[in-house]
Amino acid sequence: MSGHNENTSVDTHEHLPSYGKNVMIWLVLVALTALTVTVASINLGDYTFFFAMLIASIKAMLVINIFMHIKYDDLLMKGILVACGFIFMIIFVIYSFDLFNTYTG
Amino acid sequence: MGTTTVDAHGHSNNHAGHGYGDNDQLYVHFHRDDYGSKFGMWLFLFTEVLLFGGLFVLYYGYRIAYPQDYHNAAMELNIVMGAVNTLVLLTSSLTMVLSIVALRRENIKTSLLYLAITFGFGATFCVNKYFEWSAKIHHGIYPGSLELQETRPAGEVVFFGLYYLMTGLHTFHVIVGMVVMVFCYIFIKTGTINSNKYIVLENAGLYWHLVDLIWIFLFPLFYLLH
Numbered sequence: 001m002s003g004h005n006e007n008t009s010v011d012t013h014e015h016l017p018s019y020g021k022n023v024m025i026w027l028v029l030v031a032l033t034a035l036t037v038t039v040a041s042i043n044l045g046d047y048t049f050f051f052a053m054l055i056a057s058i059k060a061m062l063v064i065n066i067f068m069h070i071k072y073d074d075l076l077m078k079g080i081l082v083a084c085g086f087i088f089m090i091i092f093v094i095y096s097f098d099l100f101n102t103y104t105g
Numbered sequence: 106m107g108t109t110t111v112d113a114h115g116h117s118n119n120h121a122g123h124g125y126g127d128n129d130q131l132y133v134h135f136h137r138d139d140y141g142s143k144f145g146m147w148l149f150l151f152t153e154v155l156l157f158g159g160l161f162v163l164y165y166g167y168r169i170a171y172p173q174d175y176h177n178a179a180m181e182l183n184i185v186m187g188a189v190n191t192l193v194l195l196t197s198s199l200t201m202v203l204s205i206v207a208l209r210r211e212n213i214k215t216s217l218l219y220l221a222i223t224f225g226f227g228a229t230f231c232v233n234k235y236f237e238w239s240a241k242i243h244h245g246i247y248p249g250s251l252e253l254q255e256t257r258p259a260g261e262v263v264f265f266g267l268y269y270l271m272t273g274l275h276t277f278h279v280i281v282g283m284v285v286m287v288f289c290y291i292f293i294k295t296g297t298i299n300s301n302k303y304i305v306l307e308n309a310g311l312y313w314h315l316v317d318l319i320w321i322f323l324f325p326l327f328y329l330l331h
Contacts (some may be wrong), residue, residue, distance in 0.1 A: 016206075016209055016210055017205070017206045017209060018206070019203060019206055022199060022202045022203060022206065023199065025199075026195065026196065026198075026199040029195045030192060030195060033188065033191050033192060033195065036325055036329065037184065037188050037329065040184070040325070040329035040330070040331075048330060049330060052325035052326075052329055052330060053325070055325070056321050056322050056324075056325050059321045060318055060321055060322070063198065063314055063317060063318050063321065064314075064318070067198050067199075067201075067202050067310075067314045067317075068310075068311055068314045068315075073143075076144075077143075077144065077147060080147070080151075081147075084151055084154070088154075088158055091158075091162065092162070092165070095162060095165070095166065096169075099165075099166060099169040099170075100169065102170075103169050103170055104169075
């Protein structure tokens with residue numbers, strides 16, 4: 001992975017990827033799934049939606065960072081991902097103002 | 106894979122091409138841009154997120170409009186089925202990663218085995234979905250059914266409409282991912298995908314993880330919020 005050869009791989013980290021780390025992440029994902037199912041059976045009122053989305057977001061971050069190894073990618077890929085996520089959040093927030101005005105205001 | 110150019114300038118042997126002999130200094134130069142491939146895949150994934158994102162916005166809008174109907178409708182979905190499918194997809198994501206790890210470590214057989222297991226998980230997901238949908242259709246709950254139109258409030262009709270649309274579109278993506286895996290399997294067998302040239306498998310993996318990612322949000326939104 002010298003960087004001089006045009007046919008080098010995308011990965012910039014030198015070592016070979018390991019099995020163990022990925023298995024660990026999988027275990028965390030399974031645990032979080034168990035947690036979200038458990039939390040769903042408890043009545044948390046208005047926080048139910050919030051907690052479900054929080055846990056889903058943590059799971060999504062793990063999948064994106066480790067399984068899709070964005071963590072090891074360069075700033076351009078990370079930057080575009082963050083920018084897209086940010087724009088998506090803006091759409092949700094602006095839409096929320098309209099929704100809550102219409103239905104609960 | 107990529108474009109093939111004939112490089113007549115007598116470059117050094119750094120290329121993964123085949124020389125036509127050293128005397129005439131003519132090389133066939135296979136141009137490869139793994140970074141570009143990966144970048145293109147990510148751009149495609151963003152369009153996928155846009156596709157599902159629009160549906161998530163729609164789901165959210167009607168959720169605020171009909172909170173009680175959403176609540177009641179979600180009670181009818183089978184949490185166990187949903188949770189099992191979540192575990193199936195999460196585990197398939199792991200085996201997909203392990204397939205790439207094995208390939209990069211030149212364990213071709215292990216890589217093929219993990220890929221086959223991933224395919225199996227994809228199939229399991231589809232079978233579960235089939236039983237789930239069958240049960241719902243059996244109870245007369247499907248888009249445009251009499252049960253929905255005549256006895257259910259508007260919010261429940263919307264909920265089940267979105268349920269069929271979003272999980273259906275998602276399952277379609279699972280099937281596409283499985284077809285891609287079949288091609289990857291063949292390419293690894295023939296050596297087109299190998300420990301030095303694994304970007305195709307890596308991109309297939311990215312697609313598969315996106316499918317997993319979407320389900321991570323579909324599961325709580327449809328099954329758990331009641």
